[in-house]
Amino acid sequence: MTSTVTYTPAEWDDWFVDGDESAVLVGGQVIVLSALATAVVDSTVRRLDVAALTDEVVRRFGAPPDDDPEAATRAVLEELVEAGILRRDA
Amino acid sequence: MLDTSVRLACAGEQQRVLADGVRAAWQRCLEPAAEPDVTLTLSLDPDPDANPGPDSRPDLAVADLDLLLHRLSPLVTVRAIDHQAGRLLMLHAAGVADPSTGRTVALVAPSGTGKTTAARALCRTLGYVTDETLAVREDGSIAVYPKPLSVLETAGDPHKAQLSPDDLDLVPAPPACTLAGVAVLDRDDSERAWVEDVPLLTALARLAPESSYLSRLPKPLHRLAGAVELAGGLKVVHYADREQLLDLVDDMLTAS
Numbered sequence: 001m002t003s004t005v006t007y008t009p010a011e012w013d014d015w016f017v018d019g020d021e022s023a024v025l026v027g028g029q030v031i032v033l034s035a036l037a038t039a040v041v042d043s044t045v046r047r048l049d050v051a052a053l054t055d056e057v058v059r060r061f062g063a064p065p066d067d068d069p070e071a072a073t074r075a076v077l078e079e080l081v082e083a084g085i086l087r088r089d090a
Numbered sequence: 091m092l093d094t095s096v097r098l099a100c101a102g103e104q105q106r107v108l109a110d111g112v113r114a115a116w117q118r119c120l121e122p123a124a125e126p127d128v129t130l131t132l133s134l135d136p137d138p139d140a141n142p143g144p145d146s147r148p149d150l151a152v153a154d155l156d157l158l159l160h161r162l163s164p165l166v167t168v169r170a171i172d173h174q175a176g177r178l179l180m181l182h183a184a185g186v187a188d189p190s191t192g193r194t195v196a197l198v199a200p201s202g203t204g205k206t207t208a209a210r211a212l213c214r215t216l217g218y219v220t221d222e223t224l225a226v227r228e229d230g231s232i233a234v235y236p237k238p239l240s241v242l243e244t245a246g247d248p249h250k251a252q253l254s255p256d257d258l259d260l261v262p263a264p265p266a267c268t269l270a271g272v273a274v275l276d277r278d279d280s281e282r283a284w285v286e287d288v289p290l291l292t293a294l295a296r297l298a299p300e301s302s303y304l305s306r307l308p309k310p311l312h313r314l315a316g317a318v319e320l321a322g323g324l325k326v327v328h329y330a331d332r333e334q335l336l337d338l339v340d341d342m343l344t345a346s
Binding site: 023032 | 295
């Protein structure tokens with residue numbers, strides 16, 4: 001995976017934010033997102049790149065204890081792609 | 091009903107029997123004739139292939155009135171729901187209303203898991219709004235749907251009878267109903283009935299599969315969340331019998 005990969009919101013039906021957490025309606029299914037996942041989705045709506053997103057996530061939630069912060073962020077992004085919430089644009 | 095005018099055109103050799111049967115079962119849904127949103131052609135005829143008119147094939151053609159009524163109910167529901175897609179928030183729920191205030195509780199349950207039973211039990215004292223689809227307008231008012239109830243009268247009957255709420259002596263819903271509570275039914279063997287509060291986001295995930303055409307609404311999750319908040323949040327009611335459920339629903343109807 002190269003640094004040119006970007007992530008953007010997929011075509012969901014709605015995104016509802018409640019405090020730090022949120023829910024997405026995609027493909028007829030509601031997926032509830034944690035505060036971390038909500039922050040990640042929000043960053044893609046604001047079109048932050050992965051490096052800027054990682055900085056923001058570390059600032060809000062702290063660095064992961066056993067992992068490279070950018071790798072951990074990419075893992076979350078990939079999970080959201082898998083769930084149909086984000087799209088990976090090479 | 092359901093903010094939808096459905097015209098049922100009756101035909102066949104037993105047209106009059108059919109019209110009388112439909113009118114009796116759907117008594118509380120009858121409205122003055124208007125331009126229909128949906129038209130269904132029904133034929134009651136010993137010959138199921140009988141053609142009711144030059145231009146139409148019947149939507150339902152059956153030789154037996156009870157069977158026709160049994161099939162008609164889901165057909166009307168589906169067509170009315172189709173018509174309201176993108177307008178009404180529609181939950182798979184029975185609706186029971188305070189007869190004097192119109193405050194209404196939606197009792198959510200998947201098909202075949204107790205909506206009709208709950209409506210029959212509660213509407214001896216509360217207003218019968220529906221036993222199938224509780225439709226909420228954007229302002230929180232309810233589009234009532236007091237359809238016939240499917241009741242298995244005798245074990246072994248090939249299909250359920252479609253009984254008018256009048257036949258079952260159910261209290262009519264008042265003219266204006268508004269959403270005042272949403273509860274998921276969980277009938278179990280609890281000695282003591284209890285209510286579980288569901289957090290808002292979990293409520294959205296729980297209610298979405300129990301809705302029709304949610305994605306067709308503008309900002310669907312916002313609309314659903316608005317209804318849940320108006321209702322004071324989603325609750326799961328755990329109960330074992332009618333008296334327990336009635337007490338819990340009464341509490342929801344009187345809560346501010």
